[in-house]
Amino acid sequence: MLLELRKIEVVYNNVILALKGVTIEVPEGNVVTILGANGAGKSTILKAVSGIIAIENGKVSNGEILFAGKRIENKDPSEIARSEISLVMEGRELFRTLTVEENLKVGTLIRRGHKREIGKDLEVIFQYFPILKERKRQVAGTLSGGEQQMLVISMALMTKPKLLLLDEPSLGLAPLIAELVFSEVEDINKNLKTTILLVEQNASLSLPISQYIYVITNGLVAYKSKAEGIKGTDISQYYLGMGA
Numbered sequence: 001m002l003l004e005l006r007k008i009e010v011v012y013n014n015v016i017l018a019l020k021g022v023t024i025e026v027p028e029g030n031v032v033t034i035l036g037a038n039g040a041g042k043s044t045i046l047k048a049v050s051g052i053i054a055i056e057n058g059k060v061s062n063g064e065i066l067f068a069g070k071r072i073e074n075k076d077p078s079e080i081a082r083s084e085i086s087l088v089m090e091g092r093e094l095f096r097t098l099t100v101e102e103n104l105k106v107g108t109l110i111r112r113g114h115k116r117e118i119g120k121d122l123e124v125i126f127q128y129f130p131i132l133k134e135r136k137r138q139v140a141g142t143l144s145g146g147e148q149q150m151l152v153i154s155m156a157l158m159t160k161p162k163l164l165l166l167d168e169p170s171l172g173l174a175p176l177i178a179e180l181v182f183s184e185v186e187d188i189n190k191n192l193k194t195t196i197l198l199v200e201q202n203a204s205l206s207l208p209i210s211q212y213i214y215v216i217t218n219g220l221v222a223y224k225s226k227a228e229g230i231k232g233t234d235i236s237q238y239y240l241g242m243g244a
């Protein structure tokens with residue numbers, strides 16, 4: 001198991017219990033999707049794994065997070081990033097006034113890599129997202145929503161993660177663009193062998209590229225299943241509270 005969350009609880013500001021004992025397993029090479037309604041605790045799971053909760057005055061107050069067998073809960077986010085876990089946050093956080101290429105290079109600062117090697121990595125990424133190559137001198141703030149999503153995923157990939165944490169990549173994208181992003185995410189998983197823990201509200205998009213799904217409601221795992229054979233429309237009705 002590449003990543004294991006064992007009965008983790010997360011509290012914010014020492015009072016708000018956002019996760020109430022969540023157990024999730026992410027096998028190496030798989031795509032595991034976390035589904036759930038607004039406020040269920042999906043992003044909190046990714047923030048706990050990446051250590052970012054500390055910045056928001058949150059902490060794992062119970063349970064364990066294991067990455068490649070090592071405990072990582074409540075570790076410093078920079079230390080976790082160096083252990084090859086990369087988070088793409090909700091809302092496409094990038095450097096709006098820097099160019100596409102400059103944004104891509106920011107992520108390599110923690111790698112201290114050679115220039116030539118970084119150039120090669122850029123070319124690999126441009127194969128997945130050729131539009132970014134065309135736009136590499138464009139200021140990132142002027143990219144379309146879909147292009148920005150491709151850029152933040154690419155920024156994360158530049159750190160060469162073993163585990164990629166993706167928070168709602170389809171949010172606010174037109175259906176066709178969201179499909180394009182998901183098909184690239186699938187290719188990245190298959191070709192670069194990157195293990196992916198994905199948070200989504202869109203089950204129809206995420207199910208076909210996932211091996212396992214978890215439904216989170218109110219800080220708890222309400223349902224866990226292999227993705228195969230599950231219909232996106234059925235499962236989304238379930239977690240969006242529109243019936244069973």
Ligand SMILES: Nc1ncnc2c1ncn2[C@@H]1O[C@H](COP(=O)(O)OP(=O)(O)OP(=O)(O)O)[C@@H](O)[C@H]1O
Nearest residue numbers: 012016018036037038039040041042043044045056
């Ligand atoms: N920094 C924070 N400080 C205090 N409470 C927080 C913080 N971040 C999240 N919460 C609370 O924790 C709960 C879970 O939030 P979280 O962002 O994980 O939900 P989510 O499933 O990602 O929702 P959405 O689909 O809207 O993104 C919510 O009740 C939220 O208000």
Ligand SMILES: [Mg+2]
Nearest residue numbers: 042043044090
């Ligand atoms: Mg969220």
